[in-house]
Structure formats: structure tokens, C-alpha cells
Amino acid sequence: MSSEQFSHISHEERELNCIFTIEEILKDNSKTIDERYQLIIEAIPSSMNFPENADGQIIVSDKIFKTHNFKYTPWVFTRSFFVQNEEIGSITIAYHKLENNQDFEPFLQGEKNLILNIASRLENFILYQELQNIFSDLDAAATMHKPNGKEYWETILETIRRTDPPLFMSFLRKILHILSAREIEQAKSLLDQSIISSFEEEAFDENTPTKKKKINTYDDYIKEILQLARENIEPNYLRNRLDEWLLFNKSIPLIKTLESDSTSLTEISLAIRKYFHLAPEKIKLTEGLLKGLRVALIRRFFTDNLQFISSAKEYVKLNDFYNLITKMIYMPTSHGKLGGKSSGLFVANTILRKKALENPLLQQIKTPKTWYIASDSVLAFMHYNELEELQDYKYKDLNEIKMEHFHVIQMFKNASFPPELEVGLSSALDDLGDVPLIVRSSSLLEDQVGSSFSGKYKSLFLPNQGTKTEKLNALKDAIAEVFSSTFGPDPIEYRSERSLLDFHEEMAVMIQEVVGNRIGKYYLPSFAGVAFSNNEFRWSQRIRREDGLVRIVPGLGTRAVDRVGDDYPILVSPGQPNLRVNVSIEETIRYSPKFVDVINLETHKFDTISFDKLISEFGDEYPALEKIVSIYKDNMLREPIGINTDYSQETCVVTFDGIFKNQKFLQKIDAVITNLQSAFNSPVDIEFAHDGTDLYLLQCRPQNFKKDNSSIALPEITNQVNVLFETNKFVSNGFLSGINYVVYVDPILYSETENKDILIKIGEAISRLNKVLPRREFILIGPGRWGSRGDIKLGVRVTYSDINNTAMLIEVAKKKGSYTPDLSFGTHFFQDLVEASISYLPLYPDETTSYLNEEFLLSAHNSLMEIAPEYESLSNYIHVVKLPYDNFKSLEIFMNADESKAIALFQTSANQFDSDEEKEKLLLGHKLAKYLKSHFHSIDNLYLNLKNTANLDLYFLISDSEQLIQIKMWLSGFAVGNNLKYELNFNFYYVDENPNQTTIFDNLNFIQLF
């Protein structure tokens, strides 16, 4: 890297230091003004590139302040300062000699900038001092004597009129607005006229008819206004407003910078710094302007998403951005943003801080130290390494992407970083110290409302140990890998499913310190986990959705976030903390976490180790361990009693009983998620960690959800033969129709198979079926846990992309002896299902209240051979029943969470469509409706007019127009993306326009889709 780059950065730091020092000096009221000037000039040379060679001088009015050795040399840089356009002094820096490597023009741009900044700071200070003097004079005079017979505000305005006519006019208009707001008729008429006038040369439109007094010259116009002001506005009021306007005027450069899309992050950062340094007297901006600034900043740094902005602008302060930019890494020309994850955390943090003023529970919640890499850095990185060919990679065939992905990762890892980024990373490492780090992806798409990419992009842990070079190399390696995950098959598939492929995806990165403590040779938090404000996994009918869900594990939260298959997090619902998933001691022990994710500081690796082993070795060093485990003895689980516990001897079980009993923790979590939910106006999920002392918020994002379908009535079972299955456990609300294929993996045969190759092949076959069967027209029924990453015998090994087209995923728990295997608990996968509106249901066919017609599934004709002939050999294991079959037309599945019951019923009645076309349209309509319902909350009802043959006529009843554009865009995208043979017609009606609106749809031709 070049030394110039280093000096660039270090100069920025020096500049900041210097400005801070000057701030301190200026604020120090214990010193006289002159003393302060002297201190300032002595402080400046040290921030120059060659401090020992630099001297300086400040001239203010007729006074000179200088450093001891100051003299004019050929190498000087001078800046004059002006107050009200009058030169009142200057600042000069001189080098008295040059170093060998210094050019003849010795001042770097950074040094010049600094001097300019200081000069304008001093201008500001002088103006302020003068105003102060006037104020204090005026305060004394206000009640008795007016200088020149004029009010103070008039004097000021006159000055402005002479020096800055446009500003004067703008102030005049403001005065006029005050007057007309006070119902001064004359002012109102003047206001009308002033609209077309700004300068004296402009003539008035003679043809404008007006009964009011006509003003012919601009001078008259001004006089008139000033006279009105004198007569109608209290001088003190006007004086205060004038002060505000003047100060407000100073923030304009910042606003202008933000308004333009072409300004780079560097420019914005500079504008923010200037804004804070130039106006430390705390400009009292109006609330409106402040919000405008905040919105502009939120847009530039985070997102254009209106819903996000509308929540964020209420909480984020300008100050927050000032702190943010000091922790950002970006290319000088960067126009990037910080991505979803960073935005979520940043805004969540500001929300919690504000809410903490009213809610003491939120006061101690911290966020770890974080650095941010701007999203377009990935482009700079690719450009720098000539990897731009990859830009169109996302349009490749998915199979090709899958095969090439490893290669892509290697390409990224072998690439090098542009020096600007490398320098930034180096500063970040210096700031973060020796604490282990996590490198998190924060893509623009990730975690935005409506599409959560949970787990699709990478997050990597770094032990961050060793020499600076080692640490930097490890950090770069990790970032390159995170960058490369933009091109992973899973995210690309996920995007293409949601028509997001064309969205310009960039990847910002967060570098965050890992919350935790050193325990033995490991580094880990005492415990960590995720919390959801909506509980989509309720184990008791007493738990409501809004009671929330917490998944919590000892050590790093990865085991709570990811599904691990062979281990379990502890689940608890903050709204119902006393209702536990596991009741008996045996269950509690079996479903307790057995392993813990840690960072091994000796091997420098992310590790999964046995929790037992960890605490038997280092139990005494483990903060808050007594609150995490219970001691199992004599068929009882007891809380450890203080230090009187020998962790190497006792049988410890992770229960978190101590944490949960101390209700403060769950209350805190509850307060966090409910406050964030109300601020974001959407359910959220958060990641947290606890180091034994403090609770840290690590992540916050909207929790994607289906709008809670009101529970649907369960059908009357008239003939048991028509029932495919029934169950009464863990049922959520929903209704599926038009299921034409049932794919069944025989659980008994599966569990009896010792041949692992067959089991793997079953997974491949499912993946194949998922591609060839019509989307959302089939359901998958299989043993144990679908997608288990652990032992293959737990369930069919698939990833989300292997099952993403199913309408429903059913897990069958067949009893083995007296033991019923456990089914999958909520995980990333589970959230995928929730988001994609894929229903999930566990079946316990051996329980008396459950039923699965296995006989039918095994005896009906197996269509596997026709659909996926290459997997014919698996026809004993996989049964595909194609509907209609026999008497059965298609399958409908009714799920009612209130009654905790689900029924799958074969439809036997004949369809009542006039034509195939109508049927096709209806199916299409249902398909559309399913998407729309889960993505757009503002649609109340959707109707389809079946009889218009050429078009697909959709009639929407919507509650507000907020999502209107998005809906329209989505529909157009759908039509193009699906090659519809019908033209889409959509009609929007507002629900509250006419309460009887729905009656027009009572026509038989209209079919209500939802």
C-alpha cells in the first residue's frame, strides 16, 4: 500500500484531533478570548504533516497571535476570515524548512482543508461573539432604549439585506408568513404578490386582478412588510426567530450534500463532520428540518425502504451518524450503503436508547463495538481484481452455480483488497483490539422488510489473535468469503423465487466484536440466542403468538440460530415464561443443550465442544454458570447454591432455570422485542448475547410472517375413507387446496435401512421431485426431521432449495418401542417455511388422536416411475400418489390453530367449472392470492372475475394506498416472470370509500380469493 494512503488516513485523524482541541479551547470560558486565540495557534502546528517545521499566526482585527518562531517563508498557506462579508482577520501557517521528500508545494490537501475548517470555525466564533455582545447590549436596551430608534432585528435584517440579498428575501418571506398566520389581511395579499417576486428588477404582472392595495416598487414592498412586522410582531419574538433562521442557514451545506445522489460517502462524511464542528453551539433546528436531515441520512446510509425510514426517522439522531461515520470503511468514491443487518441493529439501538428513558428495563442493554464496510466495496473489490465477469453470474443455471460455487469462493479468497479498504480494515483492527470478531454479511436485500435472507449469506468468526499482519490477513480472508456468498446457490435461488434477481445486490459487511469472556482456552459469551416477537412455534395452547419465543444456548448463539440436528436450544416464551416445552425431568435432560460453540484461542478456530467437559474443567471461571445449569441428583433438578458447587463432580444440565427465575432477563427480552416491534410496526427477531454481566443486542430484523389467517372452520368428516391424515399437535392456521401430488417417504423402511447411500439417494430424489412437480401442488410427508444436518437417519437430507416448491412439509414421528423420535424444532429452515408460506405439520400416527392413512399411501399406484424414472429403484421408499386417483379429485388441508387440529381431506365432489380455462384461471388466481396475501398486508380482499375470457380480472379491496405501487409492480413482474397467457387486469378499491363495496362482488362471476 502506498504511504500516501497512510498519510491520508492519519491526516484525517490528526485533523479530527486538532478540531476537537480547538473546540475545547473555544468552549473554555475561564480564559479570555485573546488567551484562547493564542492557545489555538499553538495547537495547530502539531496537526501538520511535519509539526516540528510548522509555525502559525492568527490575526483578528488588529491583534496578532503567533507561535514563538513564526516568520513568513516561501512556504506559507493563508486563509482570511470574513464576518458579514467583511474581512476581519486571517490564519497563516508557515513551514520554516522543507524535508527532503516534501515538494515545493509543501501543503497537502488535507492540511489545507484543516486550515480552511479552522478558519470557518473561527469566523463562526467571532460572529457568535459579536452577536453575544449585541444580545447583551440589547437585553439591557430592549426595555428602555432602542439604538437609532430601530429594533435589533431591523438592524440585523438591514445588514443581511446589504450582504446577502437572497437570504434577506427568504427571511422576509418568513416574516410575511408569520404575519399572514396572524390573520393580517394585508400580509396575505402581499404574500400573493411575493410569490412571483424575488428581486427588485422583476415587475409585477399588471394583469393580475386584485382589489387589494397595489404596490409598485420593490422598496415599497419591503417597507410595507417591515412596517407590518413592526406593528404586529413582538420584537423579542422576531429577534428569536431571526436567530434561529440564521443558525438554520448554516446546516444548508449538509442538506445540499445529502440531497444529491451523486455525492460520495466521503463528501457526506465531511459534511457531517463540518456540520458538527462548525456549529457546536447547538443549532436549534426546527423539528421538520431535523427530520428532513435524518431521512436524507437514513436514505444515504441505510435504505430507501419507506417503511423502514418512517420508523427510523423518529429515533435516529444526527449525532448517531456522526458516531457512525468514524466507524466506517469505504472507498473514497463510495456511494454505498450499510445493508440490512447494520441498519436493523443501528436503528434498533437508537430506538432502545430512546425508549429506555421511559422503561428502566431497557437501560442496561448494550451493543457490541462495530465497524462497517460500505456495500459497494464488494464492487470495488471485484473491479480491483478484475472479477467483474461474475456480475451476470446470478442468471446462470442454478445447477451450474451450485457446481461452480466452490471455485468462486476460492477466486475471492485469492484476490487482494484495494489499498483504501485495507487501510480502513487496519484502523478497524487497531480500534477493536484483541477481542475475537465476527464478520457478518449485511447485504442490501438481507433483512429488509419482506425478504429475510436468514442464514443464506455468511457470517464468520475470527479469533483475532496473533500479530497485526496475521489478524489483518485473517480478517481479509473472512471478508472475501462473505463477499463471495453473494454468489452462492441458495441466496440466488431465494432471490429468483422472489423476483429479486434483478435487484442490484451489494454486500456490506459488519465487523463486530464478539461478546464474551475468556474461559480457559476458549472465548464465549455466557449465553446467547435469538428472540422472536411472534411465536410461530407454540407448544401449548396457552401460549399466544404475541407471547414471543426465545431460543437460548450457552456459548455462542450460532447453535440457537442454526439448526444443528443433534442438539437442542432451550425454548421459552417471554410472555409465558412458566410454560416450558419439557416437563418431565427425563425430557428436560434429553432436550437440553449438550454442546457449546466457542472460539478456541489456542487453535484459533471456531469450535464445538462438549458443555460438560467445558464446565468440569473451567466451571469456576464461567460467569453466571449457576444461573444456566441445574444439578441433577436424586431424580431432581436443583439450582446450584453459590460457590458450594463442584462443577467437576456434579451432573449438570443446562436449564437456564436461574436466568428464567430471575424474571428480569425475560422481562428485558420481552421489553426489547415488544418495543422494537411497536417502533418498526412489524414483528421483529433479534439476536442477543450475555457476558454474565450485560445483555447485548447483536442483530435486529423484521420477522417475516404470514398475516394471521383467521382460523378456518374444520370440515365435517362424513367418510373416514376420504381422510389422509389428522393431527392435533403444533397446528398453525391455514388452508391448502389444489394439492395434486402426495409424496410419501416410508418412515418404517427409512429407519430400517442401514445403507447410507440409499438414504442419501432418497434426498436427491426428493430434490428432483421438487423440481419437476408443479410448485405448491404437492406435499412432502417423511420420517423425522426434514433437512437434518446431523445424522441422516433423523430425516431426509435436503436443503431448503430441495424442498422449496412443496406446499407443505410433514414430519412423521413413528414410535420406536416406547420412544417417539423428536421432530424438528423451529430453525432457519423453519423460518424459510414460514416465509415461503410453506406449511409445516408434525404427525404422530401412533398417538390415538393422530391418524395417517399409511395403507393408502403404500397401496395406491406409485407415480415415481413416471415422474422421476431415474429413481425407480427407490420406489419402495418413496411413494408418489398422483391425483386425481380413484374417487379422489384433489387434496385439501384444513388447519385450525385455535382448535389445534389439522385435517387432510380428499375432495371427491366434481368440479363446477364451465371450462378448463376457468379452472386454470382460478388456480392461477389462487396462486397469486397466496403470494399477495403473505406479502402485502394492505390487501383486505381479492376477487377474481371468472367470466372475462381474455383477461385475468382481479379486484382488490385495499385498506391503504401505502403498498399500492409495490403491489402493481409485483403483479407486472409476476405476469412477465410467469409467461401468463392471460393479460392481467387489476382494479383497486379502497375499503373505506364505500362500506358496502363488497356488495358489487356478490355477482356470481366473482370469486373471492381471500
Added chain:
Amino acid sequence: MAVKDFNPFEMAQNQFDRVAELLNLDEGTSALLREPLREFQFLIPVKMDDGTTKIFKGFRVQHNDARGPHKGGIRFHPHETIDTVRALAMWMTWKCAVVDIPLGGGKGGVICDPHNLSLKEQEQIARGWVRQMAKNVGPLQDVPAPDVMTNAQHMLWMLDEFETIHGGKHPGFITGKPVGSGGSLGRTEATGYGVIYTLREALKAHNVDITKTTASVQGFGNVAQYSIRKYSELGGKVVACSSWDQEDQTSYTFKKESGVDADELMSVTDKFGGINKTKAKELGYEVLPGGDWIKQNVDILIPAALENQVNADTIKFIGDKVKFVVEGANGPTTPDADKLFMEKGIFVIPDFLANAGGVTCSYFEQVQGNMNFFWTKEDVLTKLDEKMTSAFYAVLELSRKKKLYMRDAAYVIAISRVVQASKERGWV
């Protein structure tokens, strides 16, 4: 789906009727014993955490106390029925009688699903149960114990409520308490040791030198572990034992011709009884499919895991050498297996005799509680040995004398003891 409703109480009555016929019991006696002596059904109102009140239905069935206070567990179960409780109470009467401990049979429960209850609410139910039953339970009347979905914690709540009502300390009111709060030492070992005490005597009675025998054990849970320990201690050689592997969701048989060492295997076993395959291999164990335990060419089979394990499908694997089956688990053999055992002359020590070490130790806990004097572990285990040994011989003697299958003999002796006590009291 809806399986034909089976009534456990009717089943227990049929079983009793069969033995009653063998014993040629008079009508009055039969009528007394085929029904519970007393039944309580009551409501337990509970203030739930959310402020609402919920009413739970509680039961206590006291089947027969001719031989001593009723003894039996308390179950929290959503599908609890009075008939289940009746059947279980009756079985308790026979179980106490067969080991000749001076207790009668009882069982209780509450219809509730602890999955839907907080611990606080469960505590209210436990205490509410005692409030309703306080006058009819106690160290001298009826002694509850933990059962399905209740544990030591529930027992302590109940004890505390009982003592609050009656004033004073009555640790003998309830069993299943932790050591230090009125529990008994030796409880962990009791069932497994008891299994081997009966086996030891059975071998003696057949003039078989235990040190020359080999055995195969199904399971590696608490009962199996202590069975293996005791049996090895007495000189026998366990060749194989099986264990459930949580990770692979299947069981494996661990075989070592030179003898399974319980302590050695325990060192590679997690706290849930799962043996680490890799480490076991390193220790010289052969890892075989789970079902292989029954195929071993041994003298003794000890099914100590699940029910219905020795059934029509698996009996064909039993080797010719096998001469003894000791039922450590509850109901591990099916009637099909019984038939084969009778044909082949395999000697069976039936479950409710072989695994009665547990209930015997509960009795000891109660006795110690009543005296408020607690024995050493050695005391407990010695007394257990005496009890199990004499119980075994009583059954054996009857079986030889009357040419009865051991299982039948055990029932006959248990029921006749209860009949005798009832008659002596002049009830019938």
C-alpha cells in the same frame, strides 16, 4: 385411528379372576379384591398465573390395605381415567404382597397436562391434591410416590402441605424424596441389585455356579448398569449389553467376550445411558446391531430396557444355551415368549418379582422416615437382599410344589397373602 377402547381395569380384573379360580376363592373374597376398597374423586381449584381459575379433577384409589397402608404413585396425565388408576392400584397391591412388604395398593392422579402448566400451577395442583386427601392419606394410611410426570419436587410440595395441615413432621408420608430431604440411600442401586439377588438365588436353587455363567443384558440404563455390576461382582460374566444411541437413533449391542465391565463402559457413557461407539471400540468392544443382544450364546438373558422385547419375532434368535430369563424391565416378554419358555424349560423370574427392589426401597424410605432414623447404604442393601431372597424362595417353593409357571406362582402367592390378611381381619 380410534383403536377399540381397551379398559385396563377390566384387564386387571380378568387377570385376578384367573388366579382367583386357581385359588378357588369364595365369592365374597373375590368380590372384595376385584374392586378397590375406596375411591376418591375430587376437584382441585387452581388460581392460574393469568388470574383465572381452573378446576382440575383428582383421583385416589385405595385398592386394599389389609396388609398395611396403601402405597402407590401419583400421576399427572391429560388422559388419566379412573379405570387406569384402578388397575394400577390393584397391581400395586399384588406387587407389595409378592415381596412381602407390609403395604397395600393404591394409585392416584390428576387429569392435567403439565406441558400446559407452569411450575407454580403444578405446585398448586400438588398442594391442592393433598388438601383434598389430607384426612385419608398419611404414613399410617396411604403413602404416595412419584409416577408419570411427577418427580421429587412434587413429592416435597405435597409433604410440605401435608405437614402444614397436620402440624409436625411426617417424612414417612411420601416416598421418592431426595436424600437429605427424607430420601433413602441405595435407591439408585435397589432395582438392579434386586434383579441379581433373585437371579443369584435362582441359580443356587438350580445348582448352577454363578461364576461359570454368562449373561447378555438388554439396555444400559440404571437397572441394567447395576445389574451388570452386581452380577459381575458375584463372579458372572456379562458378554454383551445393548444401548440406545441418541445420535444414530438406533440401538447397538456392545460385545466383549472377556466380559463387559460396567465401570469401564460407564466411563464412555453420557448421562443418558448412551455409549460412545468409537470409544467403546477402543476399549475392545465389538459394536453389533441393537437386536443382537438376544442372539448371544449365554446362560442368562436379562431384558432390562423396554417392554415387549422378547416376542414372537425375536424368540427364534434365543440360543439353546439360555436357561434363565430375568425380567429387569416391566413386561419385557410377551405371552408368545412365555409359551416358548415353558416348552423349552427356560426358568423365568417374572418382572414384578425381579424388579421389586424399587418398591422395596420405597418401603425402606418410608420406614426410615417414620423412625426419623436413616440407615447407611450398606444397611439398606443388606435388608433389600434379605427381602428379595425370601420373596424369591416363597415364589419358587410354590411354583415347585404346585407345578406352576413362575409368573403364575408369583401372582398366586401375592393374591393369597392379601386374601389371608383380609380373612384374618375378619373382612371376609
